[in-house]
Amino acid sequence: MINFEEIKNQFDKDIKETKEIEKLEIKYLGRNGVINDLLKKIKEIPQEQKKSYGQKVNELKTSIKRLIEVKRKELAGKKSEVFFDKTLPGKSYPKGSLHPITYTIEEIANIFQKIGFVRVSYPEVEWEYFAFEALNMPKDHPARDDFETFFINYPKDKKYGKIVLSPHTSSGQTREMKRVKEPPIRMINIAKCYRPNWDITHVPMFFQFEGLCVDHNINITHLKGTINYFVKNFFGKDREIRLRPCHFQFTEPSFEVDVSCKVCGGKGLLNNKKCKVCKSGWLELAGTGMVHPNVLKAGGIDPNQYSGWAFGFGPERCMMMKEEMKIDDIRILYNGDIRFLEQF
Numbered sequence: 001m002i003n004f005e006e007i008k009n010q011f012d013k014d015i016k017e018t019k020e021i022e023k024l025e026i027k028y029l030g031r032n033g034v035i036n037d038l039l040k041k042i043k044e045i046p047q048e049q050k051k052s053y054g055q056k057v058n059e060l061k062t063s064i065k066r067l068i069e070v071k072r073k074e075l076a077g078k079k080s081e082v083f084f085d086k087t088l089p090g091k092s093y094p095k096g097s098l099h100p101i102t103y104t105i106e107e108i109a110n111i112f113q114k115i116g117f118v119r120v121s122y123p124e125v126e127w128e129y130f131a132f133e134a135l136n137m138p139k140d141h142p143a144r145d146d147f148e149t150f151f152i153n154y155p156k157d158k159k160y161g162k163i164v165l166s167p168h169t170s171s172g173q174t175r176e177m178k179r180v181k182e183p184p185i186r187m188i189n190i191a192k193c194y195r196p197n198w199d200i201t202h203v204p205m206f207f208q209f210e211g212l213c214v215d216h217n218i219n220i221t222h223l224k225g226t227i228n229y230f231v232k233n234f235f236g237k238d239r240e241i242r243l244r245p246c247h248f249q250f251t252e253p254s255f256e257v258d259v260s261c262k263v264c265g266g267k268g269l270l271n272n273k274k275c276k277v278c279k280s281g282w283l284e285l286a287g288t289g290m291v292h293p294n295v296l297k298a299g300g301i302d303p304n305q306y307s308g309w310a311f312g313f314g315p316e317r318c319m320m321m322k323e324e325m326k327i328d329d330i331r332i333l334y335n336g337d338i339r340f341l342e343q344f
């Protein structure tokens, strides 16, 4: 008995897969094709079934013819769609890039790695102890008011206090001393810091990079030489630095680092008028100083044997000063606006 169902299923399968409709047409509708074979077999069919058998073959033939025509049109349409004109200019697709701060951080890390500083990273979620006490800022010290801090809802530890989001990279100083145990230490710690401020000059998440150098007989000349090396490599050979006395809890003595203005060449004057960028020839860049003996002690290092210096810079500020970028609102660095990011 002929199984029409099976033939139809086979045809459906064939037509789905075929790319050459003519071959399929010959296979089913050709002189020696499936349909003609079925018609030839009619003589084997008992007389009383001949009529319905003939009808079934005809139905199948009509259906196959119709489906082949549909497929033929479909394939012709596809052919014109995939036609490829190699003389047409190519399409360019939107391409992302690294964030400008990421580039800056890589550059800073490379500069310090060349003179033997090891890049480390320490917890962004930190014990209060490492963020403050170990840095010579006891609980009741007014300096801690300067740090408005994000506190984490977690049980307090007897020694280490509450858990905070690290408000500065300086928390890494004591951790690095404890890790190394015996100087020399040459650390560069570049990390995210958090403080709950959100206005045109503050973002709640920002970066800092912290340099720490501890060894025998380390003094301010080493500090000045290292910052000078960084500034010349990052900002350009013609830039100068100066240290201005200042106060920080974790360094003694402490300084602000200024860098000479590129626009007026550090003169403060441009065409006999006050330079609009710097007003004085200098721009504030960072904070630094000799590591306070109490901080060395907290790190397990004997301040009678060793001395050291530390500095803290903001990569965002460095980038803006290097590119002479005038950003009215620093939040644009982190709000993910593609129109800003596309410029890098």
Ligand SMILES: [Zn+2]
Pocket (backbone or CB within 6 Å): 261, 262, 263, 264, 265, 266, 267, 268, 269, 275, 276, 277, 278, 279, 280, 281, 282
């Ligand atoms: Zn200037």
